[in-house]
Amino acid sequence: MNPPLLSIITPVFNSKEFIHLCIQNVVQQNCSSLEHIIVDGGSTDGTVEIIRDLAKEYSHIRWISEKDKGQSDAMNKGIELANGSVIGFLNADDYYEPEVLNRVCELFQTLPKNSFAVANCRIWQTEDSFHLNEPKDLRFISLVKKKSVHPYNPVAYFYHKALHKKAGLYDINDHYSMDIDFILRVVRKAHCYYFNEIWGNMRFLPGSKTFEDNQQGQAIKRLKDVLKKHWDLAPFWIKWKYNITPYIHKLTGNLFHERE
Template identity: 45%
Template sequence: MAGTKPILSILTPVYNGEAFIEGCLRSVIDQHCSAAEHIICDGHSSDQTCQIIERYAQEFPHIRLSSQKDTGQSEAMNRAVRLARGPIIGFLNVDDYYEPGVLNTLCKLQEDAPDPTLFMGNCTMRDAQDAVIGINKPEARSQMDIIKGKSFSYNPSAYFYHKSLHDLAGYYDEGEHYVMDLDFLLRIIDLANIEYHDALWGNFRFMEGGKTFGDAQDGTLWRRCDTLFQKYLKRRSLKDRCEVALYRSNTQTKQRLQRLFHRLWPN
């Protein structure tokens, strides 16, 4: 890997992740994908995270570690993007993992895909015992779809994209520490060619102690998402805003809005 430019750059932001980092590293190693590099951006962990990574890196040259203090996950993600040498990027959070063969599948898919493309698969949501909670099958194919409330890719273990999208849409918002990946999806989905594959690609551990789990338990996560949807909806046309209201409304209100909508925009 040292002398060959990778096709895929798998990026992992981490801070004090010693409980999961070995499994994360093994998830990429067990893909047996010679065209992938794995970059771990550590926030200067105080536990054994870096020592575990360094031990694996001695045996597996596709593993690269960058450890320095940062302001949080978004800054670590952006640092990882800048270090990535491959044209295709995928994020793997420290407690998540891939389905077998996914990275070699991506290597084949990208051969015929235009740049930029957003590749999406399905994601298995799991609890702390690794039992299946549900399957995330993204329906959204546009920013409008996401704002309306159609299911989107909940976890980056099940989607990959061309690094060039950062040139078009910028980087992750370093002031956002919870829904930075959703914010980025909202910015890129209308800029990219969309390739959805109805196959399981990633596994997302939704469990107590995790940032997403705690945020979801008290409803804060959904409020964060809605605030983000409103931010992007305000930038859209009146017609788009009415369309979203129509989609979200109940049946009685929907009929009234539908008549108004067709009166304003008969075609």
Template identity: 50%
Template sequence: MRSKCKDVKISIITPVFNGEVFIENCLKNVIEQKCPFAEHLIMDGGSKDKTVEILKTYSQKHPHIHFISEKDNGQSDAMNKGIKMAKGDIISFLNVDDFYEPNALNDAAAIIDKMTEPGLLVGNCKVWISEDKIQRVNKPKHLKLRDLLLGVEINEHPINPSAYFYHKSLHEKIGYYKIDEHFAMDIDFIYRAVQYAHVKYVDKIWGNFRSYNDTKTVLDYKSGNGWRRLEAMQRFYRKDLSFLDRLWVTAVFETRKKIQSVAYFLKNPLELINRLKYEK
């Protein structure tokens, strides 16, 4: 534990590729935090648009901004590069199209500074479905692995890294982000992190997540792949539960699936009839 918050340094990591539409606002959002102990690391994957040009301009004016631009193996690879470059004891990821609430960095740093390492500090996140419409506020209050594996319909998971912060030393316990995971790397991280970190939830809004129709995450879930990937990940991490917890989570999970199937076919009876004919 450190005695003074001013001694803490936060490393904000932003992975980006061809992000000229959002990168300037992302840089400004961190600047406007007025956090004197923060560095902003931008991991550019070799953008072909004006992203690098904008980064050069801002990094020359603001010494807390640092970037590299080179080909990588996807978002997880870029995130891991940022962690290894980070000088701070505290890590925060800010995707190029997301943003912090005012004073989020100073506020969160003052809290996590008093936590035992490795700590994971989770706040609330606004979910935007358009420039002027908030769909909901994500409030992930229940953060034990058993709670999270019951599914997002029962207990929300932290929906976006702009609303949580953690000690860099946590990676010494759980490793880095999985290179072969290009969509749900943050969920996989949370499932591992809550098993080893000292976890604290704070009922404050720190992050903002743009969940627009054309974003990678939304398109993935609309296709059905996102839900299948999440379900497979939940099944995989059940092995880390105690025997009784595993039985409980499996029972709740499978029961909920059956109820959802019944509800679906009640709304779509013709599809049920066709499926029964096919099975014969």
């Protein structure tokens, strides 16, 4: 069986410092079943010139540069351009572990249609220290009620492009928590798999959008708003199951205790 074509999408805007490293990180994966789609939002700092030069050197790179409505809009443009049946997102300042893309192609040869595959991600807080994001429990209730850790960054998850027909695209009005919003939609539609491997690295450093949003105290509020929205929209049976389960556990625990 031939490996699926993998479309790696990089939305970027004025990221001259990292775009060369990002492109080379994909090149160094040595993955033959790959296209790298770079969606630039009209950068003015030299980012476009770097993309243009490297695209001449590497035939797997496809790119556009035009004004957009933000990161989610750029991500959706990349999805529309993607020829691959499997999608991954790589922000310009993040990077994959060696051989991850070949590993993903191998896995998706065996996973069923409409699969969402997640692994661990290193969150670098300084140049030499990190904590490990391990999103082991991908059940909707666990994620929306904060009993589990969400996949923290798209660098560590991949999924079938066809899932967008079931779960929709990224919300262009959401410029920060669009990935969590998408995940909460997709876990109810997809076959979800967690692999206890390290696939990606995220730089959570001063100057990055996520870092600055967190420093300003907005990140937690955004997360709470997204979780509340999805809980409010959840079907009745999901809410019922969540609310009744603790009472069942309490009742059965008491019964077992009485028998002892």
